[in-house]
Amino acid sequence: MKRASFSNLWMPVLLLLPQVSIIFVFFYWPAFEALKSSFYLQDPFGFSGTFVGLDNYFTLFQNAEYLRISLFTLVFTVCVTFFSLALGLLFAVKADKVIRGASTYKTLLMWVYAVAPPVAGILGVSLFYQGHGLITQLFAFFGHEFVIGVNYYDTGFALIAVSIWKQVPINFIFFLSGLQSVPRSIREAAMIDNRSSSRRFWTITFPLLAPTAFFLLITNITYAMFDTFGVIDVMLRSEPGNNPMTLTYKVYVDGFRGGDLGGSSAQSVILMILVLALTIFQFRLIERRIHYT
Amino acid sequence: MATVSLKTLQKIYPNGFQAVHGADIEIADGEFIVLVGPSGCGKSTLLRMIAGLEEITSGDLLIGDRQVNDLDPADRDIAMVFQNYALYPHMTVYNNMAYGLRNRKISKENIDKSVREAASLLNLAEYLDRRPSQLSGGQRQRVAMGRAIVREPALFLFDEPLSNLDAKLRNQMRIEIRKLQRQLGTTSIYVTHDQVEAMTMADRIVVLNAGNIEQIGTPDEIYHRPASVFVASFMGAPAMNMMEGKLASGGIEIEGVGLLKSDHKLDANSNVSVGVRPEKVKLTTKANGITQPFIHDFTEELGAARLVHGRLGNKPFVVNLHQEDEVPQGELYATLSPDTLHIFDTETGKRLR
Ligand SMILES: Nc1ncnc2c1ncn2[C@@H]1O[C@H](COP(=O)(O)OP(=O)(O)OP(=O)(O)O)[C@@H](O)[C@H]1O
Numbered sequence: 001m002k003r004a005s006f007s008n009l010w011m012p013v014l015l016l017l018p019q020v021s022i023i024f025v026f027f028y029w030p031a032f033e034a035l036k037s038s039f040y041l042q043d044p045f046g047f048s049g050t051f052v053g054l055d056n057y058f059t060l061f062q063n064a065e066y067l068r069i070s071l072f073t074l075v076f077t078v079c080v081t082f083f084s085l086a087l088g089l090l091f092a093v094k095a096d097k098v099i100r101g102a103s104t105y106k107t108l109l110m111w112v113y114a115v116a117p118p119v120a121g122i123l124g125v126s127l128f129y130q131g132h133g134l135i136t137q138l139f140a141f142f143g144h145e146f147v148i149g150v151n152y153y154d155t156g157f158a159l160i161a162v163s164i165w166k167q168v169p170i171n172f173i174f175f176l177s178g179l180q181s182v183p184r185s186i187r188e189a190a191m192i193d194n195r196s197s198s199r200r201f202w203t204i205t206f207p208l209l210a211p212t213a214f215f216l217l218i219t220n221i222t223y224a225m226f227d228t229f230g231v232i233d234v235m236l237r238s239e240p241g242n243n244p245m246t247l248t249y250k251v252y253v254d255g256f257r258g259g260d261l262g263g264s265s266a267q268s269v270i271l272m273i274l275v276l277a278l279t280i281f282q283f284r285l286i287e288r289r290i291h292y293t
Numbered sequence: 294m295a296t297v298s299l300k301t302l303q304k305i306y307p308n309g310f311q312a313v314h315g316a317d318i319e320i321a322d323g324e325f326i327v328l329v330g331p332s333g334c335g336k337s338t339l340l341r342m343i344a345g346l347e348e349i350t351s352g353d354l355l356i357g358d359r360q361v362n363d364l365d366p367a368d369r370d371i372a373m374v375f376q377n378y379a380l381y382p383h384m385t386v387y388n389n390m391a392y393g394l395r396n397r398k399i400s401k402e403n404i405d406k407s408v409r410e411a412a413s414l415l416n417l418a419e420y421l422d423r424r425p426s427q428l429s430g431g432q433r434q435r436v437a438m439g440r441a442i443v444r445e446p447a448l449f450l451f452d453e454p455l456s457n458l459d460a461k462l463r464n465q466m467r468i469e470i471r472k473l474q475r476q477l478g479t480t481s482i483y484v485t486h487d488q489v490e491a492m493t494m495a496d497r498i499v500v501l502n503a504g505n506i507e508q509i510g511t512p513d514e515i516y517h518r519p520a521s522v523f524v525a526s527f528m529g530a531p532a533m534n535m536m537e538g539k540l541a542s543g544g545i546e547i548e549g550v551g552l553l554k555s556d557h558k559l560d561a562n563s564n565v566s567v568g569v570r571p572e573k574v575k576l577t578t579k580a581n582g583i584t585q586p587f588i589h590d591f592t593e594e595l596g597a598a599r600l601v602h603g604r605l606g607n608k609p610f611v612v613n614l615h616q617e618d619e620v621p622q623g624e625l626y627a628t629l630s631p632d633t634l635h636i637f638d639t640e641t642g643k644r645l646r
Pocket residue numbers: 306307308310312330331332333334335336337338339486
């Protein structure tokens with residue numbers, strides 16, 4: 001990259017100012033406010049607060065419900081990430097083999113990506129709707145009465161399923177373009193070297209997709225933890241009750257519904273630390289990532 | 294090691310385009326066959342059909358005495374070297390070479406032995422731990438060769454393996470590949486559009502034109518007795534001088550030039566094309582029975598030779614002189630001795646004499 005040099009120090013500062021001020025107003029300032037209020041016990045209306053140090057954090061870690069939600073978030077994130085990656089990859093491999101009608105197939109798979117999360121949530125609710133949702137009926141056929149919003153596991157299942165469904169298309173697009181950038185001659189050389197197409201996939205094609213897969217892994221973890229908010233909110237119909245939810249949704253529930261600003265802030269600080277860890281992990285690995293070509 | 298035979302092999306692509314029109318080639322055990330022809334003539338298609346990467350539309354393909362038409366590429370006992378090498382970018386040189394062996398359930402010790410042998414044969418021993426991206430073009434080319442030879446296949450297939458290298462390296466690798474092939478004695482089919490590679494490497498050359506085989510022959514036959522106008526003008530640089538004419542008694546009448554003496558025994562009056570290799574022509578200042586007046590336009594100095602460009606009558610004509618032969622001063626005549634004339638039927642393009 002070309003390095004520009006400025007004789008006047010004010011020029012670069014001026015150019016950076018819009019960006020920096022946006023980051024400051026929308027990120028650093030709220031983050032700092034959250035950090036600060038996580039050390040206070042606030043009255044529900046936020047007019048006054050008492051400094052309580054790390055008490056909000058201690059309370060959280062002793063709270064059985066918080067721990068249960070953490071566990072659910074873990075299961076949720078692992079399931080959503082794993083299955084949406086696996087399905088995206090599976091569809092991409094199939095689409096890559098299709099020659100005729102490929103574009104129709106691709107479009108069909110991709111349009112889901114254009115669905116907004118709350119809309120996806122509404123579609124999810126209708127699929128899992130008590131009594132006559134399509135999937136509810138399917139479960140009934142197998143003898144299970146599926147009751148979303150009442151049965152903890154049923155609700156969890158529905159949340160995970162809809163979140164996966166929403167994320168598959170983007171994984172599909174990335175994997176497909178990754179697959180199509182594997183040179184034809186490399187696949188052909190592998191065909192001569194290896195009879196089994198499944199072993200060819202795992203020893204040649206998949207390693208060549210690894211950079212894409214890694215990028216998607218991080219994106220999907222972030223999605224599962226934070227961007228599923230809309231889906232969850234609609235599917236729980238804003239009635240969290242005893243239902244499973246993710247840590248991100250819990251921040252909202254405690255802070256805005258429960259009025260516990262201190263506890264909610266402590267939770268969001270914990271999430272910030274998680275994001276930070278994820279980012280560091282990502283940069284570390286990207287730095288060390290093997291550049292094949 | 295094996296014989297290979299192609300029996301009226303045809304390729305029609307799904308879009309209906311016929312890329313190969315019935316190829317018949319019998320290849321002896323250990324032979325080095327070169328497929329040449331202009332771009333798009335079907336060389337790669339033919340090679341890829343032999344490799345199993347492209348379906349055979351009709352005809353028979355035998356490697357050894359097995360019919361392999363419907364076998365997977367991995368089961369045909371072949372190895373292929375690709376133009377862009379097609380090395381596995383995520384594997385070390387060692388693993389690139391070992392990969393094909395591992396999938397054939399060969400013991401670890403034997404794999405290791407084969408890979409190290411191939412590596413030392415190709416001077417790759419010190420690069421075994423590198424990835425392809427850490428190698429030069431020539432080294433990658435060698436790894437691609439290594440990947441082919443460790444498998445000890447019955448047949449090597451090469452698709453323009455040297456065309457990504459610079460001229461000097463190309464000459465060097467050309468000699469190395471040929472040496473290696475002689476040493477191993479493996480039957481090989483080599484695709485190129487470089488006629489120097491074709492002439493220097495081949496036991497026999499197959500000249501392809503628009504999906505048809507024009508001629509199969511030793512480099513000597515191809516050069517000195519081209520079977521058609523196409524072969525005559527495709528092989529040889531500078532290209533053979535070609536003139537249209539009519540057979541007459543005692544020679545060929547070329548319009549605007551005159552009678553070229555020839556002792557052909559062919560029926561008079563049919564239309565023919567006459568070819569003369571530029572290096573078979575001498576320039577003199579004295580006319581005799583077998584000379585034609587030559588109008589000198591300009592000369593290209595090539596170092597070892599000089600190309601004298603001019604005209605016979607109104608037809609462009611090139612003479613290739615050895616560096617020691619100066620272009621004579623004064624009125625020039627080109628000596629066209631009867632035994633250097635190639636005569637082809639104008640209609641069919643086939644050789645008459
Ligand atoms: N998949 C395909 N579908 C239809 N036609 C094809 C296909 N692949 C190749 N062809 C056509 O078949 C002909 C032969 O192609 P091929 O690749 O064998 O040429 P080639 O002799 O190897 O040329 P080059 O020297 O440029 O590599 C070409 O006219 C090409 O356009």
